[in-house]
Amino acid sequence: MLGGFLTFAIITFLFVTIGLVTPKFNEIIQYILSALIGSLFPDVDTKSKIQKVFYTILLITLILSLSQSNFMLFAILSFLGLLPLLVHHRGLFHKPIFIVFISASLLIVCKIYKPELVALISLNLLFFVFGAFSHIILDIGIKRFFKI
Numbered sequence: 001m002l003g004g005f006l007t008f009a010i011i012t013f014l015f016v017t018i019g020l021v022t023p024k025f026n027e028i029i030q031y032i033l034s035a036l037i038g039s040l041f042p043d044v045d046t047k048s049k050i051q052k053v054f055y056t057i058l059l060i061t062l063i064l065s066l067s068q069s070n071f072m073l074f075a076i077l078s079f080l081g082l083l084p085l086l087v088h089h090r091g092l093f094h095k096p097i098f099i100v101f102i103s104a105s106l107l108i109v110c111k112i113y114k115p116e117l118v119a120l121i122s123l124n125l126l127f128f129v130f131g132a133f134s135h136i137i138l139d140i141g142i143k144r145f146f147k148i
Contacts, residue, residue, distance in 0.1 A: 003039045003131065003134030003135050003137070003138050004032075004035040004036035004037075004038060004039030004040070004131040004134060004135075005032070005035070005036070006134060007035045007038070007039065007127065007130045007131045007133075007134045008031055008032050008035040008036075008127060008131070011031075011035075011126070011127060011130055012028070012031060021123070027123075030124055031123070031124065031127045032127075034124040034125070034126075034127035034128045034131065035127040035128065035130065035131035035134075036131060037050075037128060037131065038099075038127060038128035038129060038130065038131025038132040038133075038134075038135070039131040039132065039134055039135045040131075040135070041093065041099070041128070041131070041132050041135070042090075042093045042094050042099075042132055042135045042136055042139070043089075043093070043135070044084050044093055045083075045084040045087050045088070045089050045091065045092070045093045046089050051084060054084070055081065058077060058080070058081050061073075061077055062074060062077055062078065062081075065077065090139065090140075094136050094139065094140070096132075096133060096136060096145070099129055099132045099133065099136075100129060103125045103128060103129050106121070106125060107121060107122060107125060133145070
């Protein structure tokens with residue numbers, strides 16, 4: 001989680017310094033949470049608190065997708081729900097390319113279904129991705145991170 005806080009602080013500092021964003025209080029909370037969730041995400045493939053949170057959110061989303069007869073979303077989410085059970089720790093979820101792929105996929109889905117939220121989701125995903133990267137760097141070291 002320390003990596004998530006540091007990631008949030010560094011990215012926010014850079015964005016504010018170059019004038020890219022001037023976040024409001026609620027946006028700061030979103031960015032902190034996105035970075036923290038990202039920093040915990042690589043461990044979703046272990047029996048951990050983040051895995052419990054992941055499956056709770058997944059269950060709620062699956063129920064909502066079924067109630068709205070969105071079977072495509074249900075199928076995609078079901079597949080994503082199986083992934084943590086099929087891979088070993090420090091495998092797929094510790095690959096930067098996988099983190100970027102998942103985030104880009106979410107952004108594409110957002111662009112299709114809720115294009116008005118793309119800017120908001122993009123910034124939150126940026127914090128998520130760099131939070132996840134901070135976790136991986138702290139796990140395997142910066143030299144190995146850039147060799148992946």
